[in-house]
Amino acid sequence: MNEPARRQGRPPKMENPRGRILDEAAELFAKNGYEGTSLSDVAVAVGVTKAAIFHYFPNKKEIYEAIIVRTLQGLVETVTLAVEVDGDAEARLVRFMMAHADYFEQHYYGFMTMLVGYGGMENITLIEEARKLRDGYESLLRSIVTTGMKSGCFRQVDVHVASRAVLSLLNWMVRWYKPGHGSPASAFAKEYCDLMLGGLRTRQA
Amino acid sequence: MNEPARRQGRPPKMENPRGRILDEAAELFAKNGYEGTSLSDVAVAVGVTKAAIFHYFPNKKEIYEAIIVRTLQGLVETVTLAVEVDGDAEARLVRFMMAHADYFEQHYYGFMTMLVGYGGMENITLIEEARKLRDGYESLLRSIVTTGMKSGCFRQVDVHVASRAVLSLLNWMVRWYKPGHGSPASAFAKEYCDLMLGGLRTRQA
Numbered sequence: 036m037n038e039p040a041r042r043q044g045r046p047p048k049m050e051n052p053r054g055r056i057l058d059e060a061a062e063l064f065a066k067n068g069y070e071g072t073s074l075s076d077v078a079v080a081v082g083v084t085k086a087a088i089f090h091y092f093p094n095k096k097e098i099y100e101a102i103i104v105r106t107l108q109g110l111v112e113t114v115t116l117a118v119e120v121d122g123d124a125e126a127r128l129v130r131f132m133m134a135h136a137d138y139f140e141q142h143y144y145g146f147m148t149m150l151v152g153y154g155g156m157e158n159i160t161l162i163e164e165a166r167k168l169r170d171g172y173e174s175l176l177r178s179i180v181t182t183g184m185k186s187g188c189f190r191q192v193d194v195h196v197a198s199r200a201v202l203s204l205l206n207w208m209v210r211w212y213k214p215g216h217g218s219p220a221s222a223f224a225k226e227y228c229d230l231m232l233g234g235l236r237t238r239q240a
Numbered sequence: 241m242n243e244p245a246r247r248q249g250r251p252p253k254m255e256n257p258r259g260r261i262l263d264e265a266a267e268l269f270a271k272n273g274y275e276g277t278s279l280s281d282v283a284v285a286v287g288v289t290k291a292a293i294f295h296y297f298p299n300k301k302e303i304y305e306a307i308i309v310r311t312l313q314g315l316v317e318t319v320t321l322a323v324e325v326d327g328d329a330e331a332r333l334v335r336f337m338m339a340h341a342d343y344f345e346q347h348y349y350g351f352m353t354m355l356v357g358y359g360g361m362e363n364i365t366l367i368e369e370a371r372k373l374r375d376g377y378e379s380l381l382r383s384i385v386t387t388g389m390k391s392g393c394f395r396q397v398d399v400h401v402a403s404r405a406v407l408s409l410l411n412w413m414v415r416w417y418k419p420g421h422g423s424p425a426s427a428f429a430k431e432y433c434d435l436m437l438g439g440l441r442t443r444q445a
Contacts, residue, residue, distance in 0.1 A: 211404075
């Protein structure tokens with residue numbers, strides 16, 4: 036911040052500059068909205084020149100897309116790992132929801148950017164990479180529900196409705212949950228899961 | 241649109257001009273975001289001058305707030321009426337969710353503005369009137385769940401968790417439901433409700 040402006044300069048040395056840019060941009064998009072954030076704002080937040088930002092990203096839209104892709108990639112990797120542990124469908128659904136909530140809490144601004152920060156709803160066009168990640172994530176969840184129904188652990192439900200319900204509960208957290216205020220997100224996810232499982236169990240507990 | 245510009249003019253005669261302004265502004269906020277919409281855009285959409293808009297609203301923020309208040313007022317009135325009919329807690333919860341979904345579908349842009357259109361999440365400050373309406377709405381839902389638990393119709397659950405889950409399912413619809421494409425919103429609400437009730441019933445159906 037104290038360096039003289041370098042108009043066409045290369046970015047100053049910093050660790051993981053792409054990651055730093057995405058972190059700061061996500062926080063700005065989440066707080067001020069996509070339209071309300073300029074590349075200059077991002078440059079100031081990172082502590083580099085606007086030219087340095089252009090060294091990594093040609094425009095704001097690509098920063099936005101990179102945030103979405105990075106957030107989804109991390110989510111899919113983390114949650115996939117969490118549900119791979121042995122266990123029945125019920126245990127795996129609990130792990131799915133809690134791992135999702137943990138990841139959301141740790142990458143709060145990325146989620147906010149993905150799910151809230153882009154004000155104009157009809158302008159959202161997910162790029163192919165993000166769409167594939169999201170589809171894969173939804174498939175993973177549906178496979179857990181389907182496995183549970185086949186094994187008799189869950190009653191027969193519409194797998195699409197049940198899966199969309201689980202993701203609705205988790206995704207809506209962006210609108211009311213604030214990290215660092217009270218319980219961790221995973222505690223709420225566990226409560227939701229208990230409620231959902233009550234609706235999924237073959238016999239009432 | 242073909243009239244000559246009237247800079248300080250009174251608005252042209254139209255039925256319910258305030259309502260027309262709110263309708264057009266809600267559609268613009270929903271589609272292009274709050275930041276992406278100017279008062280001039282609203283004036284063009286209504287077919288009046290910008291001065292005519294100022295005759296009714298001093299600024300964009302007050303239009304936004306009026307959309308939220310109008311949407312919430314209508315929602316509370318409609319859903320309250322729907323759940324007042326005799327019936328047990330289960331029947332009333334079904335009616336609550338379906339009436340909410342119907343109202344959402346009929347006032348799609350108002351909901352989008354309220355729940356999506358305002359990109360910068362941390363900038364959202366609900367005015368007192370909107371807060372009271374929302375709190376009253378949440379109380380109504382919690383009272384249905386509480387009644388059901390007292391009557392033995394629902395199992396003992398955390399009333400806040402269950403109510404927040406119901407509203408999460410309904411509210412997240414703004415992110416995937418498009419009116420006029422396939423089933424009505426109330427059909428999805430009914431499916432969610434069946435799933436939720438499975439989790440609430442004392443005995444498994």
